[in-house]
Amino acid sequence: MLNHIHLPDPVEERFNALEEELRELKNRIRYPQTERESTLKIYNTFTGKKEEFIPIKPGEVGIYVCGVTVYDFCHLGHARGAVIFDVVRRYLESKGLKVRYIRNFTDIDDKIIDRAKKEGTTAEAVAKKFTDEYYKDMDRLGVERADVEPKATDHIDEIIEIVEGLIEKGYAYEIEGDVFFDISKFGRYGKLSKRNTDEMIAGVRVEVNERKRDPLDFVLWKASKEREPSWSSPWGPGRPGWHIECSAMSMKHLAETFDIHAGGKDLIFPHHENEIAQSEAYTGKPFAKLWMHNGFVNINQEKMSKSLGNFFTIKEILNVYDPEVVRFFLLSTHYRSPIDFSDRNLEEAEGALNRFYTTMERVDRFLTESAAGKGDESGGESSWLSDEINLFKNRFEEAMDDDFNTAQSLGHIFELLRSINRFLDKKEVIAEEGRAILKLASDTLKEKGKILSLFQRDSKEWVKAVKKVKGTTFSEEEIQKKIGERNEARDNKDWKKADMIRKELEKHGILLEDRPEGTVWKVKR
RNA sequence: GGCGGCGUAGCCAAGUGGAUAAGGCAGAGGUCUGCAAAACCUUUAUUCAGCGGUUCGAAUCCGCUCGCCGCCUCCA
Structure with a gap:
């Protein structure tokens, strides 16, 4: 009589759960490797979880990767990010998605200016030089060019527009030609890096600038000193602060809201946090939907970095190892984990x-x-x-x-x-x-x-490439000649002579392998 | 101090709740080989830093302890 009332019964629930499991197991047995629903999951720094990836526009995906500030040669750490997100892009494309991939160059910044001063040249020349070097390194590593590779200095108008907009909306204020972002106006500040502003202010290491309303306020536009590169603006001659160029370029080349924003873990704070603040304050819309961050390259368990001086440039490494070896190494660890260079x-x-x-x-x-x-x-x-x-x-x-x-x-x-x-x-x-x-x-x-x-x-190209990088003295012709001599000796069962030739080659870094199909040579590691 | 992460074999490294804990290197034994090398086969973690807890079930979730690292300043 009461069977229209359903009371939850723990035993019944358990039973149902087991049945469900059984059904799934049966399915797995019945259809072992059939078409599986291919759902891509990506870890989102913002939510701290792996999420199913659903593009904003079906079939299309927009990615913005923070590139480099071109003030020096790239080291292995830069290579890691470039290689990883290159793979991300290739994989997305292989799944049939139309990928729009943007990777920027920050070509105006304090470090570039410093270097130019030191070398008695212009910031422009420094940026140009290291942009060229970047391409050389990345080409060798098999990193594809992005669809758009925007430069900060080509987007000054867009940057000024955003800064003006932020002032209008009350998110930014100007003092003596500098414009700062007022983080107190942006309630979500700190959400990506999961920190709250009170604690950060308590931190000793936050730069103290008397003119800022809040120590955490960051510069959007910087008044330039004499003989520094500058662009005219409503606040006088100056240049963009760090962070703002990425907001401007991603909005211009992708959209105000786009799918994936990526970069190294060290960019989470402050760079990406600030990008979110200024972009969302400006547009009133969500910025990137998903944030991807790659782990560092470590050396002796320590982060490889400029400031520690424990870095190897890509060029140095490629002198000793084939680019494919470096790429393989970089991909042999999951991208979010640290990878130890040795x-x-x-x-x-x-x-x-x-x-x-x-x-x-x-x-x-x-x-x-x-x-x-x-x-x-x-x-x-x-x-x-x-x-x-x-x-x-x-x-x-x-x-x-x-x-x-x-x-x-x-x-x-x-x-x-x-x-x-x-x-x-x-x-x-x-x-x-x-x-x-x-x-x-x-x-x-x-x-x-x-x-x-x-x-x-x-396979032959590979062996040759390794030979080249290892600097073996014998030429390929000489090696072939020796192999010929040795095989002659082997035919005559002159094992002593055969072994002598093999040893001689080995001394010079060449290993021989007698296969049923014939003798092949390899470079000794 | 705040926040985040890591600790899986001799080494590197997947696995993050259920079926025998991937793979590579190194080691041992075997097949093949004139001998090697390569390749193949067998073998190498009753156990996932430690201790508790949740669960029918934990390397995987929760708590504590130990060790290491990163971010909080420019950094990929």
Whole structure:
């Protein structure tokens, strides 16, 4: 009689929960690697959580990455951010999203001016020089150009407009040619970096400037001193403060509200906090929807930084390691975690790449030689490899969907690599079918590798590149000649002579491997 | 002092509530090889800094302790 009244019963609830679980398990068994709903999750600094990524405009995504202030050569830390967000962009594109990617240059700032003074040149010349150097480094690291690469000095009008607007709205005030943002007017100040203003004021290290209403107020426009670069403004000759250029450029090239704003963790406060304040105060709309921040490159557990002086420039590192090695190293740790720079870690990355290209060399050889009519025994079973390939594709995507987990996606690449080697080791492989599957495997690896901007070279190019960077004395021709001599000795079973030649080459950093298919050489690490 | 984060094998590094704790390097044994190398196979964490708690179930959530780091000043 009372069955229309539902009383919650803990046992029944538990039972239902278990049934739900059972259903899910059954589904997993029934449809192991079928089309999974590909939902990309990204960690948002603002909310402190991984969130499902939903673009503002379906199918499109706008990203603004804080680039560099061009006053010096880039170090590995700069490379990390550039590489990571390059991968983010490539992955988003690979998912079929139309990405608009903006990466700026801050080309006017105190440090640039200081350097120009020191070198007796202009700020413009300093900025130009290090912008060029930035491109050189990033090109070598395989970082793609952004869709727009705006410069602060090209956006002075826009900056002035925003500053004027902020004064009008009562968010900013002018004193003797300087304009400050009044943080007390912006209630949400501190929300991104999760700090409250009272505590910060209590902090000893906040710069004290008597003219500011609040020590935390920051400069939007700076009156310029004599013989400093300046632009005319309603407040007299001056230049933009740090932070404002990013607001102006992101609004101009993206929108007042856009999808992703990214940068290094050290930009969370004050840079990004200030960007939010000035942008949202100006537009009255939310600024970036999602904030991504990459972790630091550490050296001996310490942050690599200019001020500590413990940094290595990209150029220095590329003198010793191939760019792909550096890129692999940078992607072998999740982007939000710190990554420890050391020779040992770089060498490990090189070793991993060696493993990859060694396998690819085997694949290439199989493909070309079996095409020439060899290895055409029949029988064997190769469908398991195509299962592995499909599994890999799913796993790769799953890893990348999980907040761009490149470390895991690389792990999956090596799992597939082992499968390929295992396949290659089986002598009973059918040539025709085997070739098709191996081609598929290597194409798949290349395709996914493209997202990471890794694994794109020919195995021979790789070996040559490593040889070049290691500075081996022997030329390729000499090496080939020695291999010829040695193989002659081997044919005559003159093992002593053969071993002597191998040792001689090894002394010069060249390793020989006698494969059933022939002898190949490699560079010793 | 405030805020944030980290601690997984000898090393690097995934995993952040459920199915055997990925992957790489190094080590041991084996297959292959003239010998090697490469590759493959087997093996290497009964346990996730420590101690409590929540839960049917915790490396994963909560609390405390220890150790390390970052931001609060320019920094990617």
